[in-house]
Amino acid sequence: MSLLDWFANRRKAEPTNQAQPERDISDGLWTKCDACGVMTYTKDLRANQMVCLECGHHMRVFSEERIEQLMDADTWIPLNEQVSPIDPLEFRDRKAYSDRIRDTQAKTGLTDSIQTGIGQIDGEPAAVAVMDFRFMGGSMGSVVGEKLTRLIEKATAERLPVLVFCASGGARMQEGMLSLMQMAKISGALERHRDAKLLYIPVLTHPTTGGVTASFAMLGDLIVAEPKAMIAFAGRRVIEQTLREKLPDDFQTAEYLVQHGFVDLIVPRTQMKATLAQLIRLHQLPSAKVSASTGAASLNGAGATRDTASSSAS
């Protein structure tokens, strides 16, 4: 190979290297919008909750960021953070599930694909869960099922509304049928919460699919979605392959689901906190002032226990 060839090859190779626009929010000073391509100063973008200032596209946010955007400062009390996945089937595809868990935990700092806790939204106490797409595509296994069920049970006992931010590829295949059964388990807990006449609002974010759509995502008293979020039972690719027909462009978007009657309202991220707080307040009976204040008191109590727990841990 001559030197010229070497340069030629190198030049040819270069575009392929650049053809993977890995959006890195954490380190990049500038962030490129996936939709319109405009570069925005990351700090400004963050201030706008990762909604493109140019075109309004909602970029993906992860659980910590979501919690920060939503909850009143210093009110978030995480629950069941110590619940962690195991590999009950000794599952191995191209990589062992146990390795996949370890690597993903190390990479993300999360134990699994959901964070749950109790806190206040504009002064309103609520039990909140936030799924995280970074952790194996937000897939639902035993941990998601258990943490969500515990949260709903606690909310039922303490008479709190439940909000769940969905972002998931569906049931986690690596835990086999245990994952499928979590759909029933969570739905059972929601039945009790509903029976107690308490409010449940899932917020569907991009993407919400499969087993999550076929369970808690669709069981809200009210269902809220972020603009343009993909919401589906079966993926677009699956349908296209089996039917060999071209699908409409807006198929399975939040807007499409509103049109067909499965979502109540689309709320831009920048108005999410205010809207959710408003919805919670609209469901409070005139006499609820008293119970709201006791709710706040019990929150403070729980906060105190948590402080002691974390200090003993350190």
Add this chain to the structure above:
Amino acid sequence: MAPTKRKPVLLDFEKPLSELETRIDQIRELAENSDVDVSGQIEQLESRASQLRQEIFSGLSPAQRIQVARHPRRPSTLDYIQTMSDEWIELHGDRGGSDDLALVGGIARMGGRSMVMLGHQKGRDTKDNVARNFGMASPGGYRKAMRLMEHANRFGMPIVTFIDTPGAYAGVKAEEQGQGEAIAYNLREMFSLEVPILCTVIGEGGSGGALGIGVGDRLMMFEHSVYTVASPEACAAILWKDAGKAGKAAEALKITATDLTQLGILDQTLPEPLGGAHRAPLQAAETLKQALLDNIETLSQLAPAELREHRYQKFRKIGKFVEAS
């Protein structure tokens, strides 16, 4: 001319067995046309055939079990209902504009007791299969099922469901009509019902489409049935990026009755006639009928609130994780 026997549908792992059986038939035919006594020889060959069948079917791999579970002659929901019940009236419609033929249901009398029976219905031949959408129910099917279950609840009838589907239908219309919502609604509402619910996987239990009529007080499965979180084909395509690895995926996903008992999901395994339920459908139906009646008897002792509490706890326990302290 003697009536022609319906040609059996053979699975590839049954080939050695079928060769032996063909030979037995040939000898028998030969004997009919001559005076030679071959009964001893036939008996010997038949006992060898039965032994061979036993060997083959006791060591089926998960992928082979799927073949048995999907066997075109495997008894379907309507086969079982019609065989087991003394009276049966099929009912129709979801009261929302559709009647899904892939999910059938109605009222039956069995063992002197009225009950609602419903399940996925696969076709008995190609034409029927097209009408039944291969047992892949649409949102309307799940809503019809729920409507019938609510009916059972109102009149205090036990609910018996039969699971036999490759999965809920994945199509434009199904998405448009809210496949996810239809299944989700059933999952939640089945926890609220105050009558016994018995679910049996008679063939294949495909993911959410199966679970949509699968939340009950008892989960039973026939010995060669399978129950999967995702079809091994889909799983292989996603995780191995190679649909050809379906056999491997079937193994890894733990889909057999034995696996699901170990995982604490399955309550009871129903033995099948040697060679699979399709070899002796009446015998399979009798096994199922007995198991259903026994369970209904036991569950009927429970007060409605107890029944609901037990059902809740049954699912509450499912899941494997660690909790560091």
